[in-house]
Amino acid sequence: MALLLDNQFNQLPPDKSVNTKVFLDTVSHLPAFFDCLGSKVFSIIKSDINGNITKIKAVYVKDPAKYVTLQDIVEAERLEHGAEWPKVGATLALMWLKRGLRFIQILLQSLADGERDENNPNLIKVNVTKAYEQALKRYHGWIVQKIFNAALIAAPYRSNFLKALSKGEEVKEEECLAKVQQFLVNYIPTVDAIYEMYTTLNAELDYTV
Amino acid sequence: MALLLDNQFNQLPPDKSVNTKVFLDTVSHLPAFFDCLGSKVFSIIKSDINGNITKIKAVYVKDPAKYVTLQDIVEAERLEHGAEWPKVGATLALMWLKRGLRFIQILLQSLADGERDENNPNLIKVNVTKAYEQALKRYHGWIVQKIFNAALIAAPYRSNFLKALSKGEEVKEEECLAKVQQFLVNYIPTVDAIYEMYTTLNAELDYTV
Ligand SMILES: CCCCCCCCCCCCC/C=C/[C@@H](O)[C@H](CO[C@@H]1O[C@H](CO)[C@H](O)[C@H](OS(=O)(=O)O)[C@H]1O)NC(=O)CCCCCCCCCCC
Ligand SMILES: CCCCCCCCCCCCC/C=C/[C@@H](O)[C@H](CO[C@@H]1O[C@H](CO)[C@H](O)[C@H](OS(=O)(=O)O)[C@H]1O)NC(=O)CCCCCCCCCCC
Numbered sequence: 001m002a003l004l005l006d007n008q009f010n011q012l013p014p015d016k017s018v019n020t021k022v023f024l025d026t027v028s029h030l031p032a033f034f035d036c037l038g039s040k041v042f043s044i045i046k047s048d049i050n051g052n053i054t055k056i057k058a059v060y061v062k063d064p065a066k067y068v069t070l071q072d073i074v075e076a077e078r079l080e081h082g083a084e085w086p087k088v089g090a091t092l093a094l095m096w097l098k099r100g101l102r103f104i105q106i107l108l109q110s111l112a113d114g115e116r117d118e119n120n121p122n123l124i125k126v127n128v129t130k131a132y133e134q135a136l137k138r139y140h141g142w143i144v145q146k147i148f149n150a151a152l153i154a155a156p157y158r159s160n161f162l163k164a165l166s167k168g169e170e171v172k173e174e175e176c177l178a179k180v181q182q183f184l185v186n187y188i189p190t191v192d193a194i195y196e197m198y199t200t201l202n203a204e205l206d207y208t209v
Numbered sequence: 210m211a212l213l214l215d216n217q218f219n220q221l222p223p224d225k226s227v228n229t230k231v232f233l234d235t236v237s238h239l240p241a242f243f244d245c246l247g248s249k250v251f252s253i254i255k256s257d258i259n260g261n262i263t264k265i266k267a268v269y270v271k272d273p274a275k276y277v278t279l280q281d282i283v284e285a286e287r288l289e290h291g292a293e294w295p296k297v298g299a300t301l302a303l304m305w306l307k308r309g310l311r312f313i314q315i316l317l318q319s320l321a322d323g324e325r326d327e328n329n330p331n332l333i334k335v336n337v338t339k340a341y342e343q344a345l346k347r348y349h350g351w352i353v354q355k356i357f358n359a360a361l362i363a364a365p366y367r368s369n370f371l372k373a374l375s376k377g378e379e380v381k382e383e384e385c386l387a388k389v390q391q392f393l394v395n396y397i398p399t400v401d402a403i404y405e406m407y408t409t410l411n412a413e414l415d416y417t418v
Pocket of ligand 2: 042045144148151253264306309345353357418
């Protein structure tokens with residue numbers, strides 16, 4: 001579990017603001033998560049998420065003192081971009097990034113909760129599908145949904161996936177899943193806070209790709 | 210046809226060397242080709258090809274005088290990278306880029322030649338599939354092939370595609386196809402020359418993604 005726990009998210013402050021620098025540092029380790037899925041097919045998703053992170057970082061480094069929290073960025077862009085906003089800049093990048101983060105969250109949570117297809121206990125199809133349905137499906141047109149179904153076949157076996165999460169170390173399954181639970185403790189409130197911010201600022205869009 | 214003919218490829222010199230700067234300038238207009246396919250699904254492919262071009266350009270600008278032709282780059286990288294080569298740097302980027310270029314070539318040629326499914330004369334499925342089979346399929350594992358089949362459904366109608374190639378201008382079909390033929394006159398020898406160079410330099414790989 002080195003991979004995930006090396007880069008544990010920080011605990012949120014009481015006002016639930018997300019510090020931009022800390023967030024970017026932590027989240028930049030997450031695209032490697034998609035390597036755990038094993039197939040090169042998922043490198044496409046990895047680049048999409050990397051692109052989101054790069055875009056947010058590019059805004060942040062222009063004025064770190066101004067953009068201390070993620071909300072600072074989104075609010076500044078609302079002023080700056082007028083009618084184009086929120087389908088623009090770091091606001092758009094974070095809108096999609098949070099969906100990828102939610103996908104990862106639900107997938108890990110579902111595995112840690114022991115949800116599985118009793119007929120195929122070593123497949124993670126049921127967990128991946130749950131994560132997809134809750135985090136992404138509604139933002140995908142039917143062709144991308146079909147592509148998801150095709151890509152699903154490339155999903156790894158449960159045992160290989162857990163091993164990859166542990167960076168190849170031979171750890172017991174319960175040990176690995178306990179660490180996943182621990183990782184989720186700060187991860188979930190951070191993702192939740194970003195979702196809440198998008199609702200509060202009316203920054204959420206529901207167009208499909 | 211503004212789109213394509215605005216950016217006609219140059220005629221090759223007798224030694225068939227491809228000038229790097231001219232090539233990069235011309236080819237950088239091609240990713241827009243995938244916008245003509247209409248669906249946002251193809252923006253993934255557009256970024257892949259854009260990535261190839263960016264990678265080659267990044268090598269070129271480091272020393273334009275050294276890298277006058279594409280072959281100069283590939284040969285310099287062979288010296289530089291040892292055993293890693295050719296799966297590295299601009300050599301790898303151009304290896305994949307040429308396959309995308311070949312895909313475009315065969316698709317356009319097939320349309321210009323009037324190849325069509327007589328039962329569905331306004332579909333380009335038969336042309337896209339031919340291009341895919343000849344240019345790319347063998348480099349794709351079965352999952353990506355499945356994804357191609359799913360994506361194929363997003364292919365535009367022939368009439369809309371030709372209109373998009375003409376940048377929305379209302380031109381007659383024959384006129385558009387004649388201009389496609391004209392575009393191909395210098396395009397095909399350029400793509401051929403790159404393929405020949407990869408064979409001659411033993412730079413071609415046939416791994417699948
Ligand atoms: C040769 C044959 C090939 C044929 C063609 C193939 C085409 C394949 C297309 C498949 C789609 C791949 C997934 C990527 C989808 C992306 O389109 C979406 C939206 O992506 C966003 O779009 C915005 C503009 O609308 C901005 O550009 C954002 O960029 S911006 O930073 O510039 O603002 C960008 O992230 N991201 C998403 O849906 C996010 C996906 C997140 C993670 C998903 C996990 C799924 C795991 C599955 C496990 C089984
Ligand atoms: C949320 C659900 C989503 C689930 C997951 C979805 C995943 C979707 C994956 C679909 C594949 C999309 C196509 C991209 C394929 C690419 O993987 C390949 C190889 O790409 C190369 O790979 C190299 C390393 O091996 C280097 O990184 C190259 O990069 S480097 O520059 O760094 O060296 C890179 O171009 N390019 C290709 O196959 C080229 C494709 C060219 C054009 C194809 C035209 C087809 C048109 C079809 C019309 C109907």
